[in-house]
Amino acid sequence: MDELLTPDEMARADAAAIASGIPGLVLMEAAGAAVARAVRRRFRPARVLVLAGPGNNGGDGWVAARLLEGAGWPVAVAPLAPPRPGSDAARAAARWRGPVVPFSAAEAARAGLVVDAVFGAGLSKLVEGLAAEVLSGLAAPVVAVDVPSGVDGATGAVRGVAAQAALTVTFFRRKPGHLLFPGRGLCGEVVLADIGLPGSVLPAIAPRAWRNGPGLWRLPRPGVEAHKYARGHVAVAAGPGLTGAARLVAAGARRAGAGLLTIAAPDAATAAVLRAGEPGVMVGEDAAALLADPRVGTWVVGPGLPPDSATSALLRAAIGAGRRVVADAGALRAAAGDPAALRGAAMLTPHAGEFEAVFGPAGQDRPAAARCAAAATGAVVLLKGADSIVAAPDGRLAINDNAPPWLATGGTGDVLAGIAAGLLAQGVPPFEAACAAAWLHGAAAHRAGPGLVAEDLAARLPELLATWWID
Structure with missing residues (x-):
């Protein structure tokens, strides 16, 4: 489990697993379940706000919201933008029956716990505008999905702004950005979750980076x-x-x-x-x-x-x-x-x-x-x-x-x-x-x-x- 995958390599691992017959939505459900499980193990029930981006990272957040709400937690979802129609994230969002609130600093200020599912490890642009305003002003404990939004998963660099997470839940393998500063300092505790991606996808990817040990x-x-x-x-x-x-x-x-x-x-x-x-x-x-x-x-x-x-x-x-x-x-x-x-x-x-x-x-x-x-x-x-x-x-x-x-x-x-x-x-x-x-x-x-x-x-x-x- 010591291989480190860049965001591009992780995308290839996902694609290989899907090509082998594992539906993308199954992986997304497993990722969201891992986030919800980590939240329940480490925090007491509180008012949860899930900040959801339009991509797969946001899809993981929609799943986590549904499962936390089903466990009796008060949960609302604030989408930055709607998922792409027909995507796995859109299907995950369609299963949500709870409250949907504006993506705003005011909503974030009401939360007792924030799940940051805005941007994933492969972010290629600066976090700015409304996303930067909300993420930079978070006061409640933050649980990041994959990486804190704004952290480059390949280098640990911050693209614009990134919130300080108390806990980061990532999947299959860590990214270099989980170990490299400043990203490492923003991740808090890092939980590596098994979501059913088979290790058999690694030889074709041939990773060239490892966590030393x-x-x-x-x-x-x-x-x-x-x-x-x-x-x-x-x-x-x-x-x-x-x-x-x-x-x-x-x-x-x-x-x-x-x-x-x-x-x-x-x-x-x-x-x-x-x-x-x-x-x-x-x-x-x-x-x-x-x-x-x-x-x-x-x-x-x-x-x-x-x-x-x-x-x-x-x-x-x-x-x-x-x-x-x-x-x-x-x-x-x-x-x-x-x-x-x-x-x-x-x-x-x-x-x-x-x-x-x-x-x-x-x-x-x-x-x-x-x-x-x-x-x-x-x-x-x-x-x-x-x-x-x-x-x-x-x-x-x-x-x-x-x-x-x-x-x-x-x-x-x-x-x-x-x-x-x-x-x-x-x-x-x-x-x-x-x-x-x-x-x-x-x-x-x-x-x-x-x-x-x-x-x-x-x-x-x-x-x-x-x-x-x-x-």
């Missing part, structure tokens, strides 16, 4: 004969005098399972500071020698490094030596306006500002921007944020939604780069390594709890990894 990747599990060399050797480039970032990367990589970890110090003074740190971390002062050693197969370049020509040269040298390279922070800034400089890296881990510096503004369609960046560089792109996006050069995409807000503190991104590198070193492919790292990063933060600082994250990884490593 353990079902999407497999973590390496050492065999009984494993040794440290078999689990990979990670090198981290440290900045001059800026040792904290490299040490956080090292902690993440080691806790993720890398067998060996060496920090490449730029000078003797920095090396001395690093050698006073964790005893299991090796420190070297000759990056060229490390690059020449084929056993040091994975490099993290960027955290704590200045965005200068020396950083660019080290990045190119690591890529040129055929190493698996995670490029972050200073390495990304050093490639500002020049995505070609990152070609050959295994993974890029930018936050929004670093992404914009290299590739330009992501805009409202962040999945498309991340996919383009991955295709341009040949690297997996982990675009970090509250709704991190992982994009592969072949078009695969995952959205990570388990990051708590207390992850927004300095150094946590360094730990994330280290986790990803530790997994790469053990042979996890880049897309799966980025997805697993993002999820483990969020899960570790949840276990650490509010008040987290970056140093807390790596220490939480063993208890998570025990789920996979210990029978």
Whole structure:
């Protein structure tokens, strides 16, 4: 159930189900029943106003109104416009025998609960005029059908205005807009309902996006004969005098399972500071020698490094030596306006500002921007944020939604780069390594709890990894 369908893909799923012999009205009845059921489970009876648009989303609302009214709730329907004659929505509306009231702010103000069935996930225009006036002024709790009206189901962007929902009921599979901000913040609780669409329609659609989670990747599990060399050797480039970032990367990589970890110090003074740190971390002062050693197969370049020509040269040298390279922070800034400089890296881990510096503004369609960046560089792109996006050069995409807000503190991104590198070193492919790292990063933060600082994250990884490593 982790596939994410764009509105166009969802329309194809509906069409395939109907072509297989499932009447569209049957699907609409099931969707409306799911909305009514969710309302009854989560709210006490109240005066309900169903705001119904002219399309299938509105049809779902007409069905929900009929079923709630049949359960004894006081319900009225306010149609924005009548359904198209002969459509499933028109047939659903014809079964309604209750009150029909004007689509107006005054009617909405009288409601104790509003069912928003105006526009669906595939909205392609701005919400404006009367619809915008009513939706922007809602004061009662809102239950959205599929998505809050005005939210683009493909990107999470708001087209004009959108009401804040307490609950969103969607069907068959989630849309990217349920996980991507700002749409995610407007959905409230999301209920995914089964309405009888068969999973057999998915192979023909071939979805290329998923909600990130353990079902999407497999973590390496050492065999009984494993040794440290078999689990990979990670090198981290440290900045001059800026040792904290490299040490956080090292902690993440080691806790993720890398067998060996060496920090490449730029000078003797920095090396001395690093050698006073964790005893299991090796420190070297000759990056060229490390690059020449084929056993040091994975490099993290960027955290704590200045965005200068020396950083660019080290990045190119690591890529040129055929190493698996995670490029972050200073390495990304050093490639500002020049995505070609990152070609050959295994993974890029930018936050929004670093992404914009290299590739330009992501805009409202962040999945498309991340996919383009991955295709341009040949690297997996982990675009970090509250709704991190992982994009592969072949078009695969995952959205990570388990990051708590207390992850927004300095150094946590360094730990994330280290986790990803530790997994790469053990042979996890880049897309799966980025997805697993993002999820483990969020899960570790949840276990650490509010008040987290970056140093807390790596220490939480063993208890998570025990789920996979210990029978």
